[in-house]
Amino acid sequence: MKAVDIARRTFLLGATAIAGGLAVGYFVTKPARNPLEQELKPDEVAFAPYVKIGHGNEITIIVPRTEMGQGVHTTLAAYVAEELDVSLEQIKVEGGPVDSAYYNTAVLEELVPFIDFDQGMLAGAARTLKAPTGKLLGIQITAGSTSARDGFERMRYAGAVLRAMLVAAAADEWNADARTFITENGTVIDPTSDYSATYGQLSKRAAKQNVPSNISLKPQSQWKILGKSQPRVDFTEKVTGTAIYGTDWNLPEMLYGAVRLGPGTESLPTRVDEAAAMNVPGVVKIVPIYLPHGTGYGVIATGQYAAFKGAEALAAEWEVPVDPADSTKMNAELKKKLKEPADFVLREEGNTALILADAPRSEIVEAQYSVPFLAHACMEPINAAARLNSGFVEVWTASQAPTILRSLVATHAGVEPENVLIHTTFCGGSFGRRLDSDFALVALEMAKHTEGKPINVVWSRSEDMAHEICRPPAVANMQARIKRRQLPDAVEIEVASPSVLESFMKRSYPDWFWAGSDQMLTAGAHDQPYAIENYRVAAHKCDLAPPVGFWRSNGASFNTFFQECFLDEVAHAGRIDALGMRLRLLAHHPSAIKMLQKVSDMSGWGRDLPDGKGLGLAQTFSFGTWVALVVEVTSKEDQIKIDKVWCAADVGQVMDPRIVESQISSGIVFGFSAAISQEITYKDGAIQERDFDQYEMLRMDQCPDIEIELIDADRPMGGAGEAGTPPAIPALVNAVFSATGKRVRDLPLSRHFKFI
Amino acid sequence: MLMKLNGRWYDVGDDTTMPLLWVLRDKFGLMGTKYACDSATCGACTVTIDGKSELACQKTIAELTGEVQTIEGIGASEELHPVQQAWIDEQVPDCGYCQSGQIMAAVALLAETPSPSDAQINDAMRGNLCRCGTYPRIRAAIKRAAKLLRSGT
Ligand code: FES
């Protein structure tokens, strides 16, 4: 990699001496040719330290992203460590404060309605245009599988600059030529004189050095840490029970809270009897909660168990909403919406309508697909702790969007954002759930009644599930034309679903005007690089009563199912091989071809299968990553067992193979759970599934062996956390078809089969 | 009322109706044992009682019949239990929230069945959910731990 002119890259690095050591970070300045630069305010030049070095050579790397299990602490720390020449064993990782200087540009790139595989001019221009907007909003986000990508340059520069300053400090001290110095294990060494000094010894002097204006990063060939699997930095805590999650927070004088909220978000309580709840030993107080996310009561107690018992004992009733959410009705609404004109079309090639209208019926394949609402069902129920003291708010929680959370907390507390301090905890899964901030607002509401004492509010499993902000349902009409033994020459996909972005913006920024196309609605369909002459993907935005939210891989979680299963149907109708068809439709994408061939070799695609066995294939390009899957199942008397999964993935440049593999594997299992048994239903305005036994996920005995091969490719890295989920669902459904001859178009599969 | 926990006796007072999970968390501040469900379906709260795997959310203090061991009792960072070591060697956790329960279930399994088959692993572990889907690595770690335990390391 060549030396990069930092100024042009919009980064300026700086250092300050802090109590007991040195901190290095970077300033975000105006991008060179940024059309929005006049709009930047002076205070948007922020100082954000990434590294602290103590005089005793204690090195701390600040990782401003939330660790949700995706290994982000390890990967981001590795970027700094690589350039700084320290090992991961030598350093400590801290979550760092909430600061808009830690904004995430990559996540905004994902929101741009352009096709991701198109690295061409137009898409590139759109992305650059969009990036500064992210900075203006100052959104610090851990989402869209973007953290590893986003930190790639910034965090390596932080390490490189700090290293250069430490070397310069040593040169000063020894009055020697820095060019011969080497750095290793947190030490600067001068081989000619044999002098050496630890970073800690040099840190004071280093803080006084000029910040180098031109710095080069190590070429890939010299990487010692990146590109290789590293031990995760948080695992000793996680296997000894000492990692502190939000539910585990204990502070002096802390109180504990539980909630009881009504069904839906708008119905008000009509009757409450607090006597039984107040009789529970340990219950201190019952307080009302009125939020855009729901209304009801908070129970404050001296212990978590007492709070739960109190909430359970609380006798309360809520008014029935005028038009309560009901799954059957909402399904009909989605179908009706498909008959109306589309709201936006993000893929339009050729003249699909004409071809389909003119084709003889025998050449037309058509089908309707549907998916239900889905919950995140994180193992750790949502929670947050808060303290409100003389106009100052502290919140302890894990958020995927802490800057948004902070601004919402500030508004609801009636204080300036500067007076809100967010402490980030570990979290037991999020998968998009913690992009919302409802749990923090509830904790804040309850903290208003604790006279300055901190309160940790944990939702019971049933409250957590009852107030899920679900992945929306979707219905799709699919049509294609295929002549026998040829490729399809027309494919049309019409998707009806609520807009997650719109729902999210409305509840997060009620005063903002929000309109426009939400590319997530057809992501996984409009952005797929299939070369089909006549190809149309249209979106029908359908408002439904329940709030909807981000969920691992968002729109791709259903659109990939629609498209990849339907293509399987098309191949079947045209009597052509499903893999062969994809190879031809993706012929212009060498990465896709390589990946498909790899998964074909791994799985022995095309081999003879005994009766009752089936193989299913699906592939997708999402979050900058190609993933192809072959699933093998056995069907016996209407019972299905998943035998084995083969997966080939091209995530671009691989930073930590083991983390990437584990993320993809996790995404696959997540997809299987959704495909097999998960469904959230609404009745009388309320979610019916309130616990894991009503919302099953894959268990140990159902989980197949998953073989993953990564294809290292020389292009910018894609995301790993979500990319496994979209293709896992259709690959399984296609395998079930291959084994049983039954085509399932409505998930979950448990409506039709039992899985063992 | 007295209870034996991680090798020591404690007086837990008179309220014997509290589930063990909350005695551990609320009274002893032992936060390694997790809460995750209301229906005994997740296993996040798994501990061992006299070496057998039990759900701490389902047992009240009054029902206790033996010594309770929690994740904090089996090993610490300087001195990991072989199962914990195997968990690190196989880099099992993702978010980690379910892992105390998974590890305790595995400890109980290996105490009774030193060389478990895949079917025995399925049986012993099917009560422990992992939303992050770390099951393949859990299986590998159990097999590795079995070897470590057999070789006495
Ligand atoms: S918390 Fe005990 S089984 Fe879920």
Ligand code: FES
């Ligand atoms: S590691 Fe996250 S739930 Fe198991």
